Structure formats: structure tokens, C-alpha cells
Amino acid sequence: xxxxxxxxxxxxxxxxxxxxxxxxxxxxxxxxxxxxxxxxxxxxxxxxxxxxxxxxxxxxxxxxxxxxxxxxxxxxxxxxxxxxxxxxxxxxxxxxxxxxxxxxxxxxxxxxxxxxxxxxxxxxxxxxxxxxxxxxxxxxxxxxxxxxxxxxxxxxxxxxxxxxxxxxxxxxxxxxxxxxxxxxxxxxxxxxxxxxxxxxxxxxxxxxxxxxxxxxxxxxxxxxxxxxxxxxxxxxxxxxxxxxxxxxxxxxxxxxxxxxxxxxxxxxxxxxxxxx
Ligand SMILES: [Zn+2]
Numbered sequence: 001x002x003x004x005x006x007x008x009x010x011x012x013x014x015x016x017x018x019x020x021x022x023x024x025x026x027x028x029x030x031x032x033x034x035x036x037x038x039x040x041x042x043x044x045x046x047x048x049x050x051x052x053x054x055x056x057x058x059x060x061x062x063x064x065x066x067x068x069x070x071x072x073x074x075x076x077x078x079x080x081x082x083x084x085x086x087x088x089x090x091x092x093x094x095x096x097x098x099x100x101x102x103x104x105x106x107x108x109x110x111x112x113x114x115x116x117x118x119x120x121x122x123x124x125x126x127x128x129x130x131x132x133x134x135x136x137x138x139x140x141x142x143x144x145x146x147x148x149x150x151x152x153x154x155x156x157x158x159x160x161x162x163x164x165x166x167x168x169x170x171x172x173x174x175x176x177x178x179x180x181x182x183x184x185x186x187x188x189x190x191x192x193x194x195x196x197x198x199x200x201x202x203x204x205x206x207x208x209x210x211x212x213x214x215x216x217x218x219x220x221x222x223x224x225x226x227x228x229x230x231x232x233x234x235x236x237x238x239x240x241x242x243x244x245x246x247x248x249x250x251x252x253x254x255x256x257x258x259x260x261x262x263x264x265x266x267x268x269x270x271x272x273x274x275x276x
Contacts, residue, residue: 018148071101180230
């Protein structure tokens with residue numbers, strides 16, 4: 001089974017991939033989840049998830065350890081940090097790859113781009129700490145000078161083309177939100193109101209159930225959740241007060257929580273130096 005970060009082991013020597021970092025105090029580059037900064041030069045992955053790291057060579061296909069890197073800048077953009085810090089890393093040794101990126105035993109930062117929002121003093125400290133890393137003022141210049149290795153299964157173009165065009169998906173989602181928000185008596189007054197309502201509900205169900213090989217596992221899972229939430233949102237008013245209290249309020253709460261969480265994450269990604 002080919003997952004996001006495992007499934008096959010390419011044997012092609014050094015692989016170039018992209019990833020983001022947090023720029024911590026003193027200009028050290030930290031992974032998003034972890035408190036050990038990357039060293040200049042070679043970094044070797046060790047597993048923190050097992051009792052006996054000696055008996056477990058990182059990355060193990062069944063584990064989640066190893067240095068993570070993405071096969072494209074678009075895939076790395078999943079994290080808001082990638083808007084401000086993007087690096088090209090060379091990976092080698094034991095490499096486990098999936099559709100979205102790879103995990104490697106050894107990694108070295110080859111090139112880095114820092115957005116202008118990074119304070120100049122911090123930027124200068126990064127340059128001192130990582131003297132061998134080539135620095136770029138433009139992201140695109142870095143990516144064309146150090147192009148990520150194209151892995152057979154990690155083809156970013158193939159992954160980026162969804163079965164349902166995003167505009168169609170957004171239109172259906174907007175219609176579902178709109179139909180759920182207006183009083184049900186209004187839908188009945190619209191010409192063919194309930195037919196359109198049913199069509200939107202069926203489209204939402206189809207979007208949830210259609211297999212879409214172009215989507216990443218995590219993205220497909222998230223889309224299914226959103227579709228089911230939209231269907232609940234549309235159906236809630238049909239069951240009166242019970243629907244409003246037990247279906248609609250929790251949905252509004254969840255949506256609010258997600259919005260607050262995302263806003264906090266974006267704010268943190270723009271904080272320099274990043275709190276470690
Ligand atoms: Zn492990």
C-alpha cells in the first residue's frame with residue numbers, strides 16, 4: 001500500500017526534496033514538531049518512538065520516524081510556515097517515499113529561502129549558523145537551481161489534479177451552506193426549491209463517496225468530513241429544534257474552533273524567532 005510517506009523505497013542515491021523550518025532564537029532551524037535544531041551538514045535521523053533505537057533503523061516503513069521532506073513546494077505548502085521559510089534538502093541513506101513526500105535517514109540542507117518578513121538580524125544568524133547552505137532571495141530561483149527529484153509515485157502534477165474541479169466543489173459547498181442557512185419555508189417558495197435542495201444534497205454525498213485517487217489520503221479524509229458536516233447542516237432544520245440544538249450548534253462550534261486554530265497557526269508561522 002502506498003501511503004503519504006511510505007510505500008516504496010527508491011534506490012536512486014541522493015534525492016532532493018523541499019520542506020519548511022521554524023527559525024528559532026539565535027537563527028537555528030527547527031522542525032515544526034521537535035525541539036532539536038538541524039545541524040549544518042549531515043543530520044542523521046533516530047527514532048524517538050521505540051525503546052531500543054539501535055534495533056530500529058530510522059526510517060522504518062511501519063513507523064513515522066525519519067527526516068520528512070516533500071516532493072514539491074505545493075505539497076510543502078500544507079503548513080503555513082512554508083509561506084515564510086522554504087528549504088531544499090538532500091536526502092540519502094535509507095529512504096521511504098510515498099505520494100506526498102519521503103522520510104530519510106540522512107538529510108542535509110542544501111538551499112534556503114527566507115521571506116522578507118524574517119528580521120534581518122535573525123536572517124544573518126541563519127547565514128552564520130549554516131555557512132554551506134546556499135541562500136536565495138526568490139523562492140522560484142531556488143527551486144529552479146535546486147529542482148526537487150521527481151519520484152515515480154510522487155509526481156506533484158498527478159497528485160495536484162483532482163477528479164472534481166475545485167470550483168465545482170466550492171459551488172456545491174456554498175449551495176449547501178446557503179440552503180442550510182435559510183428557513184425551510186423559503187426553499188418551498190423557490191421554483192423547484194426542493195428539487196434543487198435534493199440535487200445539492202446528492203452532489204454533497206457523491207463528493208464524499210467518490211474515490212478520488214488524485215487526492216492525498218489526509219486531504220480525501222478531510223473532504224469526506226466536510227461533506228458529511230455539510231449534509232448534517234442541510235438536514236438539521238428538517239428535524240426542528242432537536243436538529244438545531246444537537247446538530248447545528250455542534251457544527252458551528254467545530255467550525256469556529258477550526259477557524260480559531262488555523263488563525264493561531266498562521267500567526268505563529270509569522271512569529272520570528274519562533275518560540276521553541
Ligand atoms: Zn521509528
